[in-house]
Amino acid sequence: MNLKDYIRDIPNFPKEGIIFKDITTLLKDAGALKESIRQMAEPFRDKGITKVCGIESRGFIFGMPLAIELNAGFVPIRKEGKLPWTKISQEYVLEYGTDRIEIHKDAIEDGEKTLVVDDLLATGGTAEASLKLLAKLNANVVGFAFLIELEFLNGRKLIENQVEELTALFKY
Numbered sequence: 001m002n003l004k005d006y007i008r009d010i011p012n013f014p015k016e017g018i019i020f021k022d023i024t025t026l027l028k029d030a031g032a033l034k035e036s037i038r039q040m041a042e043p044f045r046d047k048g049i050t051k052v053c054g055i056e057s058r059g060f061i062f063g064m065p066l067a068i069e070l071n072a073g074f075v076p077i078r079k080e081g082k083l084p085w086t087k088i089s090q091e092y093v094l095e096y097g098t099d100r101i102e103i104h105k106d107a108i109e110d111g112e113k114t115l116v117v118d119d120l121l122a123t124g125g126t127a128e129a130s131l132k133l134l135a136k137l138n139a140n141v142v143g144f145a146f147l148i149e150l151e152f153l154n155g156r157k158l159i160e161n162q163v164e165e166l167t168a169l170f171k172y
Protein backbone atom coordinates (compact mmCIF):
# COMPACT_ATOMS: atom_id res chain seq x y z
CA MET A 1 0.00 0.00 0.00
CA ASN A 2 1.46 3.38 -1.01
CA LEU A 3 -0.14 5.73 1.49
CA LYS A 4 0.97 8.83 -0.38
CA ASP A 5 -1.42 7.89 -3.21
CA TYR A 6 -4.34 8.53 -0.84
CA ILE A 7 -3.55 12.26 -0.55
CA ARG A 8 -5.43 14.40 -3.08
CA ASP A 9 -3.98 17.65 -4.46
CA ILE A 10 -6.46 20.50 -4.88
CA PRO A 11 -4.91 23.36 -6.88
CA ASN A 12 -5.82 26.96 -5.99
CA PHE A 13 -7.61 26.17 -2.72
CA PRO A 14 -8.33 28.07 -0.48
CA LYS A 15 -6.73 30.70 -2.70
CA GLU A 16 -4.87 31.13 -5.98
CA GLY A 17 -1.40 29.55 -6.02
CA ILE A 18 -1.86 27.16 -3.06
CA ILE A 19 -1.92 23.41 -3.68
CA PHE A 20 -4.09 22.13 -0.85
CA LYS A 21 -3.26 18.67 0.45
CA ASP A 22 -6.63 17.00 0.95
CA ILE A 23 -6.41 14.23 3.58
CA THR A 24 -10.10 13.22 3.47
CA THR A 25 -9.28 10.71 0.72
CA LEU A 26 -6.88 8.97 3.12
CA LEU A 27 -9.21 9.21 6.13
CA LYS A 28 -12.13 7.51 4.36
CA ASP A 29 -10.11 4.38 3.57
CA ALA A 30 -10.11 2.03 6.58
CA GLY A 31 -6.75 0.42 5.75
CA ALA A 32 -4.91 3.64 4.85
CA LEU A 33 -6.25 5.34 7.98
CA LYS A 34 -5.09 2.56 10.31
CA GLU A 35 -1.70 2.25 8.65
CA SER A 36 -1.01 5.99 8.71
CA ILE A 37 -1.72 6.16 12.45
CA ARG A 38 0.49 3.13 13.06
CA GLN A 39 3.36 4.71 11.11
CA MET A 40 3.00 8.12 12.75
CA ALA A 41 3.16 6.51 16.21
CA GLU A 42 6.18 4.31 15.44
CA PRO A 43 9.07 6.72 16.27
CA PHE A 44 7.45 7.67 19.59
CA ARG A 45 6.57 4.27 21.05
CA ASP A 46 9.44 4.08 23.52
CA LYS A 47 9.70 7.75 24.40
CA GLY A 48 7.52 7.80 27.49
CA ILE A 49 5.02 10.27 26.02
CA THR A 50 2.15 10.92 28.44
CA LYS A 51 0.38 13.75 26.59
CA VAL A 52 -0.41 14.21 22.90
CA CYS A 53 -1.39 17.75 21.84
CA GLY A 54 -3.44 18.12 18.66
CA ILE A 55 -3.52 21.49 16.91
CA GLU A 56 -7.01 22.57 15.79
CA SER A 57 -8.51 21.25 13.72
CA ARG A 58 -6.86 18.57 11.58
CA GLY A 59 -4.36 17.95 14.36
CA PHE A 60 -7.33 16.62 16.38
CA ILE A 61 -8.08 14.00 13.73
CA PHE A 62 -4.58 12.49 13.95
CA GLY A 63 -3.75 13.43 17.53
CA MET A 64 -6.55 11.50 19.20
CA PRO A 65 -5.83 8.05 17.71
CA LEU A 66 -2.10 8.65 18.27
CA ALA A 67 -2.78 9.35 21.94
CA ILE A 68 -4.65 6.06 22.26
CA GLU A 69 -1.91 4.22 20.34
CA LEU A 70 0.78 5.66 22.67
CA ASN A 71 -1.22 5.19 25.88
CA ALA A 72 -1.18 8.93 26.45
CA GLY A 73 -3.81 11.54 27.23
CA PHE A 74 -5.05 13.98 24.58
CA VAL A 75 -4.92 17.79 24.87
CA PRO A 76 -6.47 20.17 22.33
CA ILE A 77 -4.59 23.30 21.30
CA ARG A 78 -7.39 25.53 20.06
CA LYS A 79 -7.95 28.72 18.12
CA GLU A 80 -8.73 31.84 20.14
CA GLY A 81 -11.96 31.96 22.15
CA LYS A 82 -12.95 28.28 22.05
CA LEU A 83 -11.67 26.95 25.37
CA PRO A 84 -14.00 27.42 28.36
CA TRP A 85 -11.60 27.53 31.33
CA THR A 86 -8.47 29.46 32.40
CA LYS A 87 -6.03 29.42 29.52
CA ILE A 88 -2.58 30.36 28.28
CA SER A 89 -2.27 31.84 24.82
CA GLN A 90 0.32 32.52 22.14
CA GLU A 91 0.10 34.90 19.22
CA TYR A 92 1.76 34.15 15.88
CA VAL A 93 2.18 35.89 12.56
CA LEU A 94 0.28 34.84 9.44
CA GLU A 95 0.81 35.95 5.85
CA TYR A 96 -1.68 38.74 6.56
CA GLY A 97 -2.13 39.72 10.21
CA THR A 98 -1.86 37.55 13.32
CA ASP A 99 -3.60 34.59 14.93
CA ARG A 100 -3.68 33.11 18.41
CA ILE A 101 -3.70 29.58 19.82
CA GLU A 102 -4.71 28.60 23.34
CA ILE A 103 -4.42 25.75 25.82
CA HIS A 104 -5.95 25.17 29.25
CA LYS A 105 -3.64 26.20 32.07
CA ASP A 106 -3.88 22.80 33.77
CA ALA A 107 -3.65 20.68 30.61
CA ILE A 108 -0.06 19.52 31.12
CA GLU A 109 1.99 18.91 34.27
CA ASP A 110 5.42 20.45 34.79
CA GLY A 111 7.97 18.55 32.69
CA GLU A 112 5.46 16.13 31.21
CA LYS A 113 6.67 14.38 28.05
CA THR A 114 4.56 15.76 25.23
CA LEU A 115 4.10 15.05 21.53
CA VAL A 116 2.58 17.71 19.23
CA VAL A 117 0.54 16.55 16.24
CA ASP A 118 -0.75 18.28 13.12
CA ASP A 119 -1.68 17.06 9.65
CA LEU A 120 0.80 19.22 7.76
CA LEU A 121 3.99 21.24 8.31
CA ALA A 122 4.15 24.21 5.95
CA THR A 123 6.01 27.40 7.03
CA GLY A 124 6.25 26.09 10.62
CA GLY A 125 4.59 29.18 12.11
CA THR A 126 1.83 27.20 13.80
CA ALA A 127 4.21 24.56 15.13
CA GLU A 128 6.62 27.19 16.45
CA ALA A 129 3.74 28.96 18.23
CA SER A 130 2.71 25.65 19.82
CA LEU A 131 6.27 25.24 21.16
CA LYS A 132 6.16 28.71 22.71
CA LEU A 133 2.73 28.00 24.15
CA LEU A 134 3.85 24.70 25.68
CA ALA A 135 7.02 26.32 27.07
CA LYS A 136 4.75 28.54 29.17
CA LEU A 137 3.41 25.36 30.82
CA ASN A 138 6.92 23.89 31.25
CA ALA A 139 5.97 20.92 29.08
CA ASN A 140 8.82 18.73 27.87
CA VAL A 141 8.07 18.66 24.15
CA VAL A 142 9.75 15.47 22.91
CA GLY A 143 8.67 15.78 19.31
CA PHE A 144 6.35 16.60 16.46
CA ALA A 145 4.41 14.13 14.32
CA PHE A 146 3.03 15.34 10.98
CA LEU A 147 1.41 13.38 8.20
CA ILE A 148 2.78 15.73 5.52
CA GLU A 149 5.78 18.06 5.28
CA LEU A 150 6.11 20.69 2.53
CA GLU A 151 9.92 20.64 2.52
CA PHE A 152 10.31 23.59 0.15
CA LEU A 153 8.84 25.91 2.81
CA ASN A 154 11.59 24.99 5.34
CA GLY A 155 9.22 24.95 8.33
CA ARG A 156 11.40 22.30 9.95
CA LYS A 157 14.18 24.89 10.50
CA LEU A 158 12.06 26.79 13.04
CA ILE A 159 11.45 23.85 15.34
CA GLU A 160 13.67 20.81 14.75
CA ASN A 161 16.56 21.93 16.98
CA GLN A 162 14.17 22.28 19.92
CA VAL A 163 12.90 18.68 19.94
CA GLU A 164 14.35 15.15 19.91
CA GLU A 165 12.26 13.89 17.01
CA LEU A 166 10.34 15.47 14.15
CA THR A 167 8.65 13.10 11.73
CA ALA A 168 6.45 13.38 8.66
CA LEU A 169 5.22 10.38 6.70
CA PHE A 170 5.11 12.16 3.35
CA LYS A 171 7.37 14.90 2.03
CA TYR A 172 6.81 17.17 -0.95
Ligand code: AMP
Nearest residue numbers: 019020021120121122123124125126155
Ligand atom coordinates in the same frame (compact mmCIF):
# COMPACT_ATOMS: atom_id res chain seq x y z
P1 AMP B 1 2.18 26.57 8.83
O1 AMP B 1 1.91 27.31 10.10
O2 AMP B 1 2.53 27.48 7.68
O3 AMP B 1 3.20 25.46 9.00
O4 AMP B 1 0.80 25.92 8.36
C1 AMP B 1 0.37 24.78 8.92
C2 AMP B 1 -1.13 24.71 9.00
O5 AMP B 1 -1.78 25.17 7.82
C3 AMP B 1 -1.53 23.26 9.19
O6 AMP B 1 -2.44 23.19 10.26
C4 AMP B 1 -2.14 22.84 7.87
O7 AMP B 1 -3.31 22.13 8.12
C5 AMP B 1 -2.43 24.12 7.11
N1 AMP B 1 -1.87 24.12 5.73
C6 AMP B 1 -0.87 24.91 5.26
N2 AMP B 1 -0.60 24.68 3.98
C7 AMP B 1 -1.44 23.68 3.59
C8 AMP B 1 -1.64 22.97 2.35
N3 AMP B 1 -0.91 23.23 1.24
N4 AMP B 1 -2.57 21.99 2.34
C9 AMP B 1 -3.30 21.72 3.44
N5 AMP B 1 -3.16 22.36 4.61
C10 AMP B 1 -2.25 23.33 4.70
